[in-house]
Every structure is written in structure tokens, then in C-alpha cells.
Amino acid sequence: MAAPTVQPHHFVNGTFANGDGERIDVVNPTTEEIIAAVPAGTAAEADAAVAAAASAFESWAATPLAERVAAVQRINDGLRERAAELAATIVAEVGTPITFASKVQVTNPVGITAGVLAAVEAGALDPVTVGNSTIVREPIGVVAAITPWNFPLQQMVAKVTPALVAGNTVVLKPSEVAPLTASLLAHIIADAGLPAGVFNMVHGTGPVVGEALAAHPLVDMVSFTGSTRAGRRVAAVGAETVKKIALELGGKSASVALADADIVRAAKITVANCFMNNGQACSALTRLLVPADRHDEALEAAAAAAAKYVPGDPALESTRLGPAVSAAQRDRVVGYIRKGVEEGATLAAGGPDPVEGKGFFVRPTVFGNVKPDMTIAQEEIFGPVLSVLPYSDEADAVRIANGTQYGLAAGVFGADVDRAKAVAGQLRAGQVDINGAMFNTSAPFGGFKQSGNGREFGRFGLEEFTELKAVQI
Numbered sequence: 301m302a303a304p305t306v307q308p309h310h311f312v313n314g315t316f317a318n319g320d321g322e323r324i325d326v327v328n329p330t331t332e333e334i335i336a337a338v339p340a341g342t343a344a345e346a347d348a349a350v351a352a353a354a355s356a357f358e359s360w361a362a363t364p365l366a367e368r369v370a371a372v373q374r375i376n377d378g379l380r381e382r383a384a385e386l387a388a389t390i391v392a393e394v395g396t397p398i399t400f401a402s403k404v405q406v407t408n409p410v411g412i413t414a415g416v417l418a419a420v421e422a423g424a425l426d427p428v429t430v431g432n433s434t435i436v437r438e439p440i441g442v443v444a445a446i447t448p449w450n451f452p453l454q455q456m457v458a459k460v461t462p463a464l465v466a467g468n469t470v471v472l473k474p475s476e477v478a479p480l481t482a483s484l485l486a487h488i489i490a491d492a493g494l495p496a497g498v499f500n501m502v503h504g505t506g507p508v509v510g511e512a513l514a515a516h517p518l519v520d521m522v523s524f525t526g527s528t529r530a531g532r533r534v535a536a537v538g539a540e541t542v543k544k545i546a547l548e549l550g551g552k553s554a555s556v557a558l559a560d561a562d563i564v565r566a567a568k569i570t571v572a573n574c575f576m577n578n579g580q581a582c583s584a585l586t587r588l589l590v591p592a593d594r595h596d597e598a599l600e601a602a603a604a605a606a607a608k609y610v611p612g613d614p615a616l617e618s619t620r621l622g623p624a625v626s627a628a629q630r631d632r633v634v635g636y637i638r639k640g641v642e643e644g645a646t647l648a649a650g651g652p653d654p655v656e657g658k659g660f661f662v663r664p665t666v667f668g669n670v671k672p673d674m675t676i677a678q679e680e681i682f683g684p685v686l687s688v689l690p691y692s693d694e695a696d697a698v699r700i701a702n703g704t705q706y707g708l709a710a711g712v713f714g715a716d717v718d719r720a721k722a723v724a725g726q727l728r729a730g731q732v733d734i735n736g737a738m739f740n741t742s743a744p745f746g747g748f749k750q751s752g753n754g755r756e757f758g759r760f761g762l763e764e765f766t767e768l769k770a771v772q773i
Contacts, residue, residue, distance in 0.1 A: 332659065379413070557589065558715075586686060744756070
């Protein structure tokens, strides 16, 4: 695969810049080669970006909505035009298989932006009359968007485009692990012709640039996607200036197969969901809950499904499982696999043994006879590792499914759809798919409990970037 065509630079006040500080290597997780170096942004560079955004806010907020819509539409057109380049870049810096990168990692952001624009068209930002009050939605101000590496384009677009169309100005801090996709997005936004300062981007680490943005008195909102641990820090720092904080954090999502479910189909779909993006998805269904008397059948089906996910070169269209994003991430996942073995779970597929050759690969792994209190059933692994847990009855299944600190997503499988809906209604999760339903980029996405607060996508994601004002007459 060709080398990335765009190198990472800051983008502040309408100008690309190399940055003044040190640089951080960007490593291709398949070849282990350095493919770029990203500026290690400083607090001063973050401050300059915030100042530019604050200066541009009043004029951008006053820009007619139709013009803001047209600008965001040009951004979405740019995403479509550069789709192949974006997909190849995600493969190079994240290790996502090219088919998934093309059909999901790039396609979803286009759908997300289209959904936001459709919500505007449907009147999401229009005034509402309540008695003698006119209720209006106004932009919050300067939005700091802090995004992860696993779905780099999707998570950036899910924050940037609704924030911009609502009239906010933005400072984006992308992950230093996947900065090339961010730089491509910055070029697309620059080509869309937004006024200087409306969109800004500063590369760097969370403890430096992210911390500076979260603490900055001129930042009115932080929209953060990442680990629960980092989200707690963002919330704590942001609380000092009482800014709005939206958090999309970790998950340990349960897939509940009811007694009347097609167990083989449930296992196959759950494995596919668990292993998508090389297992590096916060909403992945990483726990398969099955009736105790069907545990062995489910475990066999899951192991058979996992066997089809052979680690390989993500640039090949036939590859279904690429590497972990880094050596550190690979080692973290392998550590959890070892922990599962130590705690007595049944290893039905995969395991901790290294994959020969270059690349940060992990063997696709399935555990059976997992108890709800085991580490692998409680903590987010962020790798291709599925746990199969037996339950005694539906009440026990719901208890186990809800028995973690997370509540981002879930799945229910059952022949009786009404029964499946009833169980879905008892699950403490922001999204529940029934019988493998398709992902909807206009439906609200976000979690309960320590999976975060706030929602992204569609009308609900757009509203996150607004303030409500009541005007009485």
C-alpha cells in the first residue's frame, strides 16, 4: 500500500503549521515501520488555537444557517471524494482491514453528517413556542473535540460537523496514534472554505494538549471520546470552569441469546461484532450470554466462527482481522487473555501465544465458562476476545448483562421479537440491537453509567452542541 499522502500538521486560524516542539512517531501496526511524525503540541499551541476559535465565534454564529449548512455539505462532499484515500490512511495507521475501512470507517462519517444535515432540514434548530415563550437553540461557543484512534474519522466527524452547523467554532485534538486521518480531514475542511479560526486542529498528547483544552477558560464545551479513565480526568478538569462536558467512553457490551434464539446465528453475529475493527470498538459485543444448558453449543459455534478470522495484512480485501494498533495495545490484550486462563475460564479458541512475523497481531480468542466476576467479563479488553457466559433464566441474564460499570451497547437474540424487546427494555445501555439489526448513523449513540453522558449522531447529537434560551413576550 502506498505511503500516506498527507503528513500531520497543526491547523490554526486557517493556516497549516509544523509545530514548534518535539515530534511523535506514527507507526504502521502491520509493518512496524515509522510512516510519519506528528507534532507534539504544546499548551501554548492549544491556547493559540482556542484564541483563534474564540475570535471567530461571534461572526460564525451570526452566519446564516443556510450558509453553515452549505459549508458542512461541502465537507461531506470532500469526504466522499477522498474516500479511497481516507480508507487507505486508516489501514496504514490503525491496521483496520481495508474492506471494513471502506464500508464502515469512511462510509459512516458520510452518513453521520448527512443525518445531521437532515435533522437541520427537519427543523431541529428551529424556534419552538411554549405559551408566551419562544424557545431557541443557540451555539455553545468554542468546542474542544478530543477524539480516539480506533474510529478516527467517524469520531472526529461526529463532533466537528454538528458543532459547526450549529454555529460553534472548534478546536480538534485528534489521537497522536492516528493523526494522518485527522490531517486529511483538516485539508478537506480547509478546501470547504470556512472562515479562518472556525475550525482548528492541534496534534499532541492528552496529558498536554487535551488537558490544556479541558482547562481553558475560553473553551465552552469539551466533547471527548476515549477511555473511562481519561474521561474522568476531562470531566474533573473541565468542572473547574463549569463547562459542558460530553463523554463517550468505554464499554463491556452484552449479547443476550434467549432460550428460543438460533444459537449458532447469535454466536456468529456476536463474534463478528466483537472482532470488528480488530476488536477495537467501544460498543463491541464482548460478552455472549447463553442459557446454561446451551453453553457448550454456543461455545462451539463461537469458536468455529472465530476460526474464520485469520490475522493477516489489512491491505488485502480478503483479510478480516488486522493487528492491534500498537505493541502496547497488543501486550495489553494478551495480558487479559492470560488473566482469563489464570482465572479458570475455558480457552476454546486463540490464546496468548504470539503470532509469527511482523505486526502487532493477537490471536482471535474465545473463552467459555466465564463467570460474571472474572476480569475478562468486567474490564474492557479492546481486542478480539469474546467471553461466553452461562445464565440460569432471563432475570439472571439481565442481572449479568447489567452487572458491569459500563452501559454503552447490547444485543438481544430471540425468535419471539416481542420477548426480545421486553428484555432489551431491561438492559441499561444506550443502544440495543435485536437479532443483529443494522447500525443507524442517525440514531443517538452514547452510554449509561460509566460509558459516559450525552449523545452523538442525528438530531440528538446536534442538540448536544446547543444552548437553550427562553424568550418571554
